[in-house]
Amino acid sequence: MRAVGVLVVQHARGEGPYAIGEALAAAGLPVRLCRVWAGDPLPESLAGVEALVVMGGPAAAYRDDGFPTRRAELALLRRALAAEVPVLGVCLGAQLLAVAAGGAARTGSGPQVGWGDVRTSPAAARDPLLAGTPERLRVLHWHGDTMTLPDGAVPLASCERYPVQAFRVGGAAWGLQFHLEADKAAVDAFVAAFPAEAATAPGLREAAPEELAAPAPYRDLVFGRFAALVAARAGHTATRTFFTPKADSWETRFAADGPRYAQAVARLGLRPGQTALDLGCGTGRALPALRAQVGDKGAVLGVDVTSAMLLAAAREGRGGPAGLLLADCCQLPLPPGTVDGIFTAGLLDHLPDPAAALREWARVTVPGGALLLFHPSGRVERAARHGRPLSPDDPLGEPNLRPLLAGGGWRLECYEDATPYFLARAVRVG
Template identity: 50%
Template sequence: MAVVVMQQASAETPAAVSGAIGAAGLTVRRVPLGEGTTGPLGLGDVEGLILLDAPGPADTVTPALVRAALAAQVPVLALGGGAELLADSAVRAAATGAPRGCPEPAPAAVTDPLFAGHEPPPTAFRLGGSAWGVRSTGEPGHPPDATCGETMAQLLGRFAELAAFRAEHTTTRTFFTQRADAWEERFAYQAPAYAAAVTRMRLRPGTTAMDLGCGTGRAMPALRELVGPHGRVVGVDVTPAMLSAAARHGRTEHGHLLAADCTRLPVPRRSVQGIFSAGLLDHLPDPRAALTEWARVAARDCVLLLFHPSGRTERAARHGRPLDPADLLAEHNLRPALTATGWRLDEYEDASGHFLARAGLVD
């Protein structure tokens, strides 16, 4: 896991920066800026960005990378000249009508996770909940070293800890953000399989159903069909870009879209009668924590349906590997995982054309 530090090629990475990143268990990837240099071309294994300088006039890669980081909610800390780059990137993204949008700069607050109850510097601003900038307060041409001082060291330390804490979500958002625009078209052929799987939930009209890890919301029309006009459908995903794509494809006609972590749902206890989840559970860092949270929000008669439009053998072959006996979705692993978290496995199908597991709460 790495934090990219962008600064002029002639400058050394300040010890306060590398020290804070190392203390959080992350590594530094230095990207020199200046004539003849370019920034990284992607965010594949990047957990955060620290911008210490602005790019030169010929550098078109760096501003584009910053805008991509903002869209994917990669944690960003920009200091001095880097803060001007961050603010300018947000303005340009808004002006060009970026399809995923971009938050507008706002004054930083003591409630921001980066400041942890401490009063932020008067020149500090934030962009949404993942990017912050601290502008220079020095005389023109002689800005102070933005990484010096005890306050700045604490700020760097908190940022590195935040980047490490959010690493799992950052990786997910980065992966799906760059694929969100083409996701619906790429997998449109799977729509009938999703509809058939949802039907197996046998939900009553007027009930509440959630699609966890909904992506572009392909299950939401079928869920709406089950619960009827007086029921409630909620699509939940941790990647805002996927929810934006879902909205563009009309999923808000079938229910509400919610950006949230499926292991910490902002939903009352015992309030959901149907939980649908496709291709999510076995990719979570702590599946049992997720199942426990889903049991918390589940009503007594709740149905949990785990689904994938291809079977385990088919997926393993597609990736060129044998079936893994430790696979969570293998029945001998899934059944005890469900039992330990309050669920009872009622139906299990690992067929050539689909995977489906239907469960209810333990009485």
């Protein structure tokens, strides 16, 4: 899955990312600029996109007139929210984010243009981006529309005339009505593009150097944190953008795999009363079989990093046999030595650091506990299906897997790479 970096949607020639782009570049994140004003096509999916930034512009978030990409942008924002892709919306972009999340945008009481204060909310003090910003923050306003926030959104800043100035939706999507990203070049571009609006704020350009200096440290703080969050979540973002749109049909596409999962789970050899993990559980096909092994007095936990997959598992009734946990399979929120057996299907060879994952899995497993690596097709068949040769560097190849397991605290006991399935069973040593 090839990363394309941060997708920045730009609606007007002069309304670029400015300080946002600088922060992303400083974090080593490539930016893919989509200039919809110049006819650049919006991507239909977020495959390979590490974050979505939607900038401002003169269009209205509440109507299609003069805004031919509005519906496509809303669809892209909804996909980003569903897959927990980091999002930053500025001005028009914030209004679109509110609409995509279930709120509404509407015309305001007239243009609010020029320098002015916003008041940060108590929630801002705990916000991943705005924590540490002052209670009163001097910013550049340039808008005439406003929005109603969706249920669950967290208000982060306001002012008397336009109460919604900053907000967060979920854990990774932010909207800023004001232009914290603006620098001197941005002010010049705004004034040139919208002279009538600029005329309502006399001295706006002349005051820019002094006005921009005051919020500069907080601007760098906020956008630096956003860039750091994007970089830190990149691996999970790629996984979620791949699996989220497939979650609803996953069970139907692979319905025939259920019996093979049950047969594989039987090879794990758990006893009643023990504790089992299914890592990267997806829709939870293995969970009922794991529950049958450990019985009513045992414990079963399905772990996945994609919310949509866990929701699909719950719809299939698999939240009954097991607890479902949204978590990183390489950083498990479990104490050492609490698990008797781990089942995982098609996960290890897709992780960025399989050696670190095996060490983490060993950490939470009791000595003598079992690890079962499974896939309902063999390595040769999978490679052929994807139109590629079998790589000698494949971590699931026995010459690679055996030392990889040993380095992580496991001893390989059984290795079977047949056409209809792949299975490797290891035991926790020490």
